[in-house]
Amino acid sequence: MVGGKYKLIILHKLATHGIRRFNELRREFPNITQRTLTRQLRELESDGLINRQVYPEIPPKVEYSLSETGKSLYPIFLQIEKWGLEYMENNPK
Incomplete structure (x- = not known):
């Protein structure tokens, strides 16, 4: 469900910035x-x-926002981010 190059980033943007239009x-x-x-x-x-x-409307207006299911993933994203930052801190290259 969240595989793909941009899906996690899109979900993160919607979680942190709220409703977004396509061009935004x-x-x-x-x-x-x-x-x-x-x-x-x-x-x-x-x-x-x-x-x-x-x-x-003309021109068409389309807005995207997180669903309740999408919102429930946000704490998991934060945990993954925390893990990644700790990993990078403890394993510098």
Whole structure:
């Protein structure tokens, strides 16, 4: 569910910054293609980790946010980050 180059980073951005529009996410990742970002967002939505809200406007407005399931992963992300920082501190290269 969180495999893929950008999924964890997308979830982290939504957890720390809240609701984001597509282009806001795109600016956060300058090296990602529109196709890749769209695919990653669709997979996260399909897995129930994010919500996609479409507003009937012209031009279309789409917002992404963490679902309750996605929010429940955030403490796990923090633990992984903590482990990684401790590992790097104890194993310098």
